[in-house]
Amino acid sequence: MSSERAPAPVAEITMEGVGKKFRNGALALQDVSLRLDKGEFVSLLGPSGCGKSTVLRLVSGLTPATAGSVLVNGMTPQNARQLMSFIFQDATLLPWRTVERNVGLGLELEHLARPARREKVAMMLELVGLKHVAQRYPRQLSGGMKMRVSIARALASRPRILLMDEPFAALDEMSRDRLNEELLRLYVEQAWTVLFVTHSVAEAVFLSTRIVILAPNPGRVAHVVPVELPWPRTAETRLTQAYEEQVARVSRLLRGVQSMQAARESAGGKEA
Amino acid sequence: MKRYVWLVVNSIIIFLCLLGVWQMAVMLLHVPSYMLPGPLTVGRVAVERFPSLVQSLLLSAEAAVIGLVCSIVVGVGVSLVFAQWRGFRRLFFPYTILLQTVPIVAIAPLIIMWVGPGLNSVALVTFIICLAPMIVNTTQGLISVDENLIHLFLMHQASGAQILFKLRLPHALPNLFTGIRISAGIAVIGAITGELFAGSSRVGVGGLGYSILYASNQLETDYLFALVAAATVLGFLFFFGTMFVEWYFLHNWHESNRSDVPE
Numbered sequence: 001m002s003s004e005r006a007p008a009p010v011a012e013i014t015m016e017g018v019g020k021k022f023r024n025g026a027l028a029l030q031d032v033s034l035r036l037d038k039g040e041f042v043s044l045l046g047p048s049g050c051g052k053s054t055v056l057r058l059v060s061g062l063t064p065a066t067a068g069s070v071l072v073n074g075m076t077p078q079n080a081r082q083l084m085s086f087i088f089q090d091a092t093l094l095p096w097r098t099v100e101r102n103v104g105l106g107l108e109l110e111h112l113a114r115p116a117r118r119e120k121v122a123m124m125l126e127l128v129g130l131k132h133v134a135q136r137y138p139r140q141l142s143g144g145m146k147m148r149v150s151i152a153r154a155l156a157s158r159p160r161i162l163l164m165d166e167p168f169a170a171l172d173e174m175s176r177d178r179l180n181e182e183l184l185r186l187y188v189e190q191a192w193t194v195l196f197v198t199h200s201v202a203e204a205v206f207l208s209t210r211i212v213i214l215a216p217n218p219g220r221v222a223h224v225v226p227v228e229l230p231w232p233r234t235a236e237t238r239l240t241q242a243y244e245e246q247v248a249r250v251s252r253l254l255r256g257v258q259s260m261q262a263a264r265e266s267a268g269g270k271e272a
Numbered sequence: 273m274k275r276y277v278w279l280v281v282n283s284i285i286i287f288l289c290l291l292g293v294w295q296m297a298v299m300l301l302h303v304p305s306y307m308l309p310g311p312l313t314v315g316r317v318a319v320e321r322f323p324s325l326v327q328s329l330l331l332s333a334e335a336a337v338i339g340l341v342c343s344i345v346v347g348v349g350v351s352l353v354f355a356q357w358r359g360f361r362r363l364f365f366p367y368t369i370l371l372q373t374v375p376i377v378a379i380a381p382l383i384i385m386w387v388g389p390g391l392n393s394v395a396l397v398t399f400i401i402c403l404a405p406m407i408v409n410t411t412q413g414l415i416s417v418d419e420n421l422i423h424l425f426l427m428h429q430a431s432g433a434q435i436l437f438k439l440r441l442p443h444a445l446p447n448l449f450t451g452i453r454i455s456a457g458i459a460v461i462g463a464i465t466g467e468l469f470a471g472s473s474r475v476g477v478g479g480l481g482y483s484i485l486y487a488s489n490q491l492e493t494d495y496l497f498a499l500v501a502a503a504t505v506l507g508f509l510f511f512f513g514t515m516f517v518e519w520y521f522l523h524n525w526h527e528s529n530r531s532d533v534p535e
Contacts, residue, residue, distance in 0.1 A: 062423050086427045088420045096442045096525045109428040109438070137525045157428065 010038045012073060012161060012193040013059055019067030020054050027218035028054045034212065034221065041187060041194045043204035043211045047258050051219025052197040056163045059195060060086050085154035089166040091146035093138040099149050100134040106157040124152040144175035162194045169199060180206055184233055201254060205246045206233060215257045222257045225250055309494035318498035329502045332479035335391055336463035339398025343455055347406025348448065355414035355440055372404040380469040389470045394479065397466030402455035413447025414440045446526055449518040456514040460507045
């Protein structure tokens with residue numbers, strides 16, 4: 001996709017020397033620099049406690065950085081919110097609203113008039129294949145369906161940037177794979193920039209154009225791995241050797257980061 | 273459905289049996305009526321004095337409803353303020369405990385002095401004892417919203433009012449109804465207790481509490497029993513009334529009121 005474009009890629013998200021210190025003094029991130037060009041799909045991988053989710057929170061402006069700068073489309077994250085949609089790990093649906101009204105929530109908060117809202121919501125439900133459950137309540141849906149509703153809600157306000165915090169972590173592998181494929185289909189169609197947090201190497205390899213591996217204590221960038229897999233990626237992609245090699249490579253790097261961490265911890269233990 | 277009918281029929285049979293035992297005991301042991309009247313005597317006096325019984329019931333119900341409704345309105349209002357301004361909540365929330373711990377019986381004379389005997393003071397007593405459960409429960413619901421949901425609203429540039437009324441308030445509805453259920457239960461007790469002290473503004477005409485006191489002084493034990501039965505009926509009506517309102521608002525989405533099984 002990017003080879004077609006002649007001009008230099010446009011930076012959609014830039015983080016420069018970003019640090020985050022929590023109020024209790026713990027250092028979550030240190031000197032993280034990261035640049036996402038328009039149309040990139042970047043996954044953040046790393047052991048728990050490496051600050052993956054914190055990166056998302058900084059980019060979304062839900063929490064301020066304590067050092068360095070975060071810019072989204074040249075603006076502060078808080079000013080760029082209308083460009084972004086955040087998809088959380090649990091579906092975060094409002095249980096008192098039907099599927100239809102959950103999908104329309106963002107549009108309602110942004111004061112879109114009812115007829116326009118209805119039209120958009122119907123489109124989104126069509127897009128994620130949930131038209132038949134529009135009038136149901138969240139508790140009547142399966143985990144996968146709830147996640148689809150959550151995605152439809154995020155897409156309804158036509159974001160340019162998607163921030164996804166382990167969105168499929170709670171799902172079984174089959175639903176996860178299917179949703180991965182649907183997400184990629186939409187990604188190719190809509191040309192988003194995506195920042196995706198996950199624990200799953202396989203998921204990261206399948207989805208991303210680039211994978212950023214973070215190391216913990218304090219959270220920092222350990223490796224940046226471009227994923228060289230042809231587009232479009234489909235269920236077939238998972239059966240290719242190239243895919244398996246990429247997964248193996250990323251797994252090795254991730255394990256390296258983890259063993260480094262373990263070694264440092266045991267050394268620290270001896271000293272103490 | 274069949275099981276439900278069976279349950280109701282059984283309950284009625286057991287109730288009638290208990291009445292029968294009571295009647296037998298009174299007759300066989302020759303208990304004087306002013307000590308313990310039998311259910312037949314109570315029934316007869318209830319029929320004879322039905323108009324005044326109903327009047328007492330309605331007076332108590334009126335005071336209880338006024339007190340309860342005021343406590344719901346004020347309680348929800350105060351809770352919304354508490355939810356919106358944390359500093360305010362920190363400063364004033366402890367005073368709701370004061371509302372709960374103040375012995376209402378002790379301040380009843382003050383209330384009568386301030387607003388006069390009769391409906392006003394009875395409703396005020398009810399209001400005071402109903403207020404704390406409303407505030408405590410509703411505030412709890414308003415402030416215990418999942419952080420991610422707040423973030424979701426913030427990402428859509430929601431205003432403070434939108435977060436309060438489109439997120440916190442609906443989220444707090446189950447807690448709010450828990451508060452109403454608790455308050456409805458004590459509203460009837462509150463009204464009757466209030467009437468024991470605040471009594472009536474007209475001699476001989478008063479709510480259940482006033483009439484119970486009056487009947488007891490007159491040694492009309494049979495009528496006293498009829499009044500107690502009426503008070504119980506009033507309590508039941510309040511209980512089922514609030515249950516119905518709760519069901520009406522929550523049955524579509526809340527787990528505790530599910531009306532169907534998910535597919």
